[in-house]
Amino acid sequence: MFSKGIADASNFVKGVDxxxxxxxGITIFFLVAITIVMIYFxxxxxxxxxxxxxxxxxxxxxxxxxxxxxxxxxxxxxxxGWIGYKPMKEAPEDAFEIKTIGRMWNWQxxxxxxxxxxxxxxxxxxxxxxxxxxxxxLHSVYIPAFRLKQDVVPGQEHMMWFIPGRxxxxxxxxxxxxxxxxxxxxxxxxVMPQEKFDSWYIDTTQTVTLISDKPGALGxxxxxKNGCLACHSIDGSKLVGPTWxxxxxxxxxxxxxxxxxxxxxxxxxVLNSIYNPNDDIVDxxxxxxxxxxxxxxxxxxxxxxIEFMRTLSEDK
Amino acid sequence: MxxxxxxxxxxxxxxxxxxxxxxxxxxxxxxxxxxGLLYLYSMLVLFSVAALLxxxxxxELIAPGKTIMDAQTYNSFFTLHGITMxxxxxxxxxxxxxxxxFLPIMIGAKDVAFPKLNxxxxxxxxxxxxxxxxxxxxxxxAPDTGWTFYAPYSFRTGTNMLPAVTGAFVLGFSxxxxxxxxxxxxxxxxxxxxxxxKMPLFPWALYGTSWIQxxxxxxxxxxxxxxVLERTMQIGFFDPALGGDPILYQHLFWIYSHPAVYIMxxxxxxxxxxxxxxxxxxxxxxxxxxxxxxxAIAFVGYFVWGHHMFTxxxxxxxxxxxxxxxxxxxxxxxxxxxxxVATLHKAxxxxxxxxxxxxxxxxVFMVGGLSGMVLGALSTNxxxxxxxxVVAHFHFIVFGGTGYAFFGAIHYWxxxxxxxxxxxSWANIGLxxxxxGFNTLYLPMFYLGMTGMPRRYYDYVDEFHGPNIVSSLGxxxxxxxxxxxxxxLVRSAKYGAPAEADPWQGKTLEWTVASPPSLENFEKIPTVxxxxxxxx
Numbered sequence: 053m054f055s056k057g058i059a060d061a062s063n064f065v066k067g068v069d070x071x072x073x074x075x076x077g078i079t080i081f082f083l084v085a086i087t088i089v090m091i092y093f094x095x096x097x098x099x100x101x102x103x104x105x106x107x108x109x110x111x112x113x114x115x116x117x118x119x120x121x122x123x124x125x126x127x128x129x130x131x132x133g134w135i136g137y138k139p140m141k142e143a144p145e146d147a148f149e150i151k152t153i154g155r156m157w158n159w160q161x162x163x164x165x166x167x168x169x170x171x172x173x174x175x176x177x178x179x180x181x182x183x184x185x186x187x188x189x190l191h192s193v194y195i196p197a198f199r200l201k202q203d204v205v206p207g208q209e210h211m212m213w214f215i216p217g218r219x220x221x222x223x224x225x226x227x228x229x230x231x232x233x234x235x236x237x238x239x240x241x242x243v244m245p246q247e248k249f250d251s252w253y254i255d256t257t258q259t260v261t262l263i264s265d266k267p268g269a270l271g272x273x274x275x276x277k278n279g280c281l282a283c284h285s286i287d288g289s290k291l292v293g294p295t296w297x298x299x300x301x302x303x304x305x306x307x308x309x310x311x312x313x314x315x316x317x318x319x320x321x322v323l324n325s326i327y328n329p330n331d332d333i334v335d336x337x338x339x340x341x342x343x344x345x346x347x348x349x350x351x352x353x354x355x356x357x358i359e360f361m362r363t364l365s366e367d368k
Numbered sequence: 369m370x371x372x373x374x375x376x377x378x379x380x381x382x383x384x385x386x387x388x389x390x391x392x393x394x395x396x397x398x399x400x401x402x403x404g405l406l407y408l409y410s411m412l413v414l415f416s417v418a419a420l421l422x423x424x425x426x427x428e429l430i431a432p433g434k435t436i437m438d439a440q441t442y443n444s445f446f447t448l449h450g451i452t453m454x455x456x457x458x459x460x461x462x463x464x465x466x467x468x469x470f471l472p473i474m475i476g477a478k479d480v481a482f483p484k485l486n487x488x489x490x491x492x493x494x495x496x497x498x499x500x501x502x503x504x505x506x507x508x509x510a511p512d513t514g515w516t517f518y519a520p521y522s523f524r525t526g527t528n529m530l531p532a533v534t535g536a537f538v539l540g541f542s543x544x545x546x547x548x549x550x551x552x553x554x555x556x557x558x559x560x561x562x563x564x565x566k567m568p569l570f571p572w573a574l575y576g577t578s579w580i581q582x583x584x585x586x587x588x589x590x591x592x593x594x595x596v597l598e599r600t601m602q603i604g605f606f607d608p609a610l611g612g613d614p615i616l617y618q619h620l621f622w623i624y625s626h627p628a629v630y631i632m633x634x635x636x637x638x639x640x641x642x643x644x645x646x647x648x649x650x651x652x653x654x655x656x657x658x659x660x661x662x663x664a665i666a667f668v669g670y671f672v673w674g675h676h677m678f679t680x681x682x683x684x685x686x687x688x689x690x691x692x693x694x695x696x697x698x699x700x701x702x703x704x705x706x707x708x709v710a711t712l713h714k715a716x717x718x719x720x721x722x723x724x725x726x727x728x729x730x731x732v733f734m735v736g737g738l739s740g741m742v743l744g745a746l747s748t749n750x751x752x753x754x755x756x757x758v759v760a761h762f763h764f765i766v767f768g769g770t771g772y773a774f775f776g777a778i779h780y781w782x783x784x785x786x787x788x789x790x791x792x793s794w795a796n797i798g799l800x801x802x803x804x805g806f807n808t809l810y811l812p813m814f815y816l817g818m819t820g821m822p823r824r825y826y827d828y829v830d831e832f833h834g835p836n837i838v839s840s841l842g843x844x845x846x847x848x849x850x851x852x853x854x855x856x857l858v859r860s861a862k863y864g865a866p867a868e869a870d871p872w873q874g875k876t877l878e879w880t881v882a883s884p885p886s887l888e889n890f891e892k893i894p895t896v897x898x899x900x901x902x903x904x
Contacts, residue, residue, distance in 0.1 A: 064747075067747060068747045068748060068750070068751055071745055071747045071748050072742070072748055072751075075741050075742050075745055075748060076742065078741075079738035079739070079741050079742070080738075082734075082738060083734050083735060083738050086705065086709060086730075086734060087731055087734070089709060090709050090712065090727065090730060090731075093709065093712035093713055093715070093717075094712060094717055094719065094727065097648075097712060097713070097714060097715045097716060097717050098716075098717045098719060099649075099716050099717055099718045099719075102714070102715070102716050102717075103716055104716055105648060105649045105650040105714060105715045105716040105903060106650070106714040107650060107651050107903055107904050108650070108651070108653060108710075108713070108714065109651055109653070109654075109655070110653050110654040110655065110656070110657065110707075111653075111654075114654075114706075114710070115654055115657045115703070115707075118702065118703060118706040119699060119703060122698070122699050122702045122703075123699055126695035126696070126698055126699065126741070127695070129695065129741055129744070129745050130691055130692050130695050130744075130745060132745060132747070133691060133744070133745025133746040133747050133748060133749070134688065134691065134745075134746055134747075135747075136745075136746065136747025136748070137687070137746035137747040137750060138684075140747075140750065141684055188520075188524065189520050189521040189524060190518060190520070190521065190614060192679060192754060194754070194755075194820070194822060196751070196819065196820025197820075199747075199750065199751045200750065200751075201679045201750050201751065201753055201754070202679055202681065203679050203680045203681055205608075205614055205615060205680070205681060206520060206608040206609075206614065207608030207613070207614075208608075208613075208615070208681060210681040223820065223829065225820070225822050226822070227753070227754040227755065227822040227823070228518075228754060229513075229514050229518070229521070229754075229823075229824040230521060231443070231512065231521055231524075231525060232439055232440055232443065232512070233439065234443075234824060234825070234826070235439070235822075235824075235825035235826045235827045235828065236827065238829075340524060340525075
């Protein structure tokens with residue numbers, strides 16, 4: 053906590069760190085004190101020093117004392133824990149809402165104007181509320197610098213909120229184990245000044261200009277937004293799914309049900325593999341890892357992705 | 369030593385010849401002592417395997433990126449490590465090995481109440497272990513869900529999860545059978561004159577533990593059965609895709625698995641309560657306070673499971689309640705610590721290996737317990753939940769607590785069990801290396817968790833590199849210590865010097881019988897008149 057101890061990184065840092073200091077202070081004091089007393093007794097009352105033990109059966113007043121004092125202290129710790137936590141559940145009504153979607157194994161952020169990203173961009177000094185959605189299994193949004201964590205549960209609606217207080221880039225990890233690529237399910241929170249955020253936010257033209265830049269550029273953006281590259285590499289390395297380098301136009305051995313057959317990777321095959329990923333499984337890969345993107349990608353989007361894939365097969 | 373020793377009149381349980389010969393004389397024996405050793409040997413094998421899996425994980429984490437294994441292997445390693453350590457070793461551990469061996473002797477009985485049921489428990493244990501471990505080798509690959517089997521990932525993974533869950537289900541029956549057996553034994557078979565308040569503290573701890581085993585274990589059975597039904601018959605309990613609730617699974621899982629933590633730690637506290645007075649040559653301080661706190665932990669321990677789920681999205685009232693109850697359950701543990709330390713005051717301490725284990729236990733248990741305070745408080749829990757801090761915390765409690773007590777117990781009762789004494793200097797050297805390695809391994813993980821490193825991470829960002837190197841080197845050191853300790857114990861069973869009946873000047877009943885004890889422990893059932901730790 054202290055290495056990333058930016059006291060105003062979010063509005064919760066102070067409360068949480070105060071609880072840390074109070075609780076760690078009390079517990080470390082007791083740990084050290086009891087250990088010292090224990091070691092002192094062992095030296096002071098070792099057999100050679102004290103050949104005859106004095107038999108003491110107990111003491112009611114001591115028992116009461118060391119029941120009451122710890123009880124009082126744990127109540128103090130409980131109190132600090134509770135007051136540090138309470139505001140995390142009370143999001144202000146005017147908070148800027150961002151839909152946060154977790155799936156195996158990437159994050160996607162959807163803004164109210166329809167903008168979608170794989171990195172969380174937020175304006176500084178403004179209440180941000182993340183509406184959390186899980187598409188497949190449990191995930192958990194964890195931003196250590198903000199001292200915040202909330203599980204993302206499929207079929208349930210949860211939220212987390214914060215006011216970022218410092219510009220910069222902060223880690224965002226998934227902390228609920230979600231399978232093979234769990235440790236790679238991470239992204240960043242980028243905190244920007246309001247003006248900079250605004251110009252970023254309203255800039256929906258960016259994609260249009262990019263189209264003319266290079267064939268497949270729009271497809272690449274769609275791919276990045278949807279986190280496809282968490283599982284499919286574009287440089288030929290083997291991840292959870294087959295690499296896209298040289299994939300388009302290639303002949304692959306796939307398993308359809310229990311049967312093995314050969315297919316040529318063409319537009320129809322790619323489309324079906326995105327909408328019904330478990331129909332044909334490329335030999336050597338596991339079934340059931342990819343979910344259908346039917347609700348996320350239109351056929352036009354997939355057309356752009358195919359354009360992008362073509363570029364990866366050309367420059368071989 | 370004393371006139372009650374019947375060393376020469378009856379043959380020891382190790383040499384006794386019954387109906388069967390060779391291996392069968394063990395695996396079909398209903399003698400509580402032989403059954404205790406059967407558990408000990410089974411667990412020694414399983415523990416060695418699981419510890420090496422842990423070492424492999426730490427080596428993988430010594431550097432970011434791939435070091436020695438891929439992510440899928442790593443994920444199945446921490447799953448198998450967890451399942452084996454929790455379900456096969458730490459939960460059954462102390463009651464099955466030392467409870468079986470010493471509960472009857474310490475209360476002056478010839479055996480447990482139901483010797484055949486006792487043997488059946490071991491058989492169920494072995495069958496359960498085989499089923500759970502078969503998951504690693506059969507089907508589409510080893511389970512990769514973590515030992516908690518959280519829904520709905522556990523339903524989606526293509527790996528072989530069902531046998532692992534079935535294994536845990538079967539093991540539950542072994543636990544319940546042992547629990548019932550011990551409860552009846554304590555109620556019905558105490559020696560004449562041994563009133564409840566004259567019973568030694570290890571039997572007391574076993575008694576509390578047994579109640580948790582009997583009352584809480586069925587819940588994990590029911591839960592795992594629901595998983596099996598969901599996976600095979602598509603009945604939606606937990607999987608949102610079938611209309612189930614994944615949080616319900618977490619509740620059911622922890623309603624068992626939190627009390628299970630007390631199944632692990634209560635007998636450990638019982639062992640420490642035996643070792644300390646023996647080597648302090650002094651009656652235990654606050655006997656009644658320790659008994660009451662044992663029962664209090666067993667009771668309050670049922671109501672704190674929600675603290676595993678503070679970030680799952682429970683209501684504020686639930687969070688509040690679970691947090692405050694979690695703090696309450698810490699108090700009886702604190703009372704025990706104070707009483708143990710007070711026992712050392714004005715004692716005459718004979719510093720021997722078992723006592724050193726007890727001292728190390730006190731330290732690591734305090735670190736584990738006090739780090740639990742940070743996790744019990746809501747605001748700090750949110751930051752630390754599912755990070756390396758939690759991993760460090762429960763290794764300090766489960767390995768530090770139960771594990772140290774287990775090794776303390778084996779060094780304490782070894783001469784009684786095998787009639788031989790181990791090499792004390794090697795035992796102490798092993799402990800010193802182990803203790804240093806243990807702290808080097810787990811202390812950096814507290815720091816890693818504080819700075820935000822999530823648990824169950826195969827790979828990590830560069831800023832976590834430094835502490836991970838220290839931690840991994842600690843693992844290597846700790847395993848070296850373990851090798852010395854275990855080698856010394858195994859070797860001494862053959863080459864050790866013969867042990868006396870009462871090598872430590874203990875006062876409880878097991879020290880009045882021969883080392884090793886005869887088949888029926890006592891020629892004549894003793895009559896108890898004194899307090900168990902009567903050093904006057």
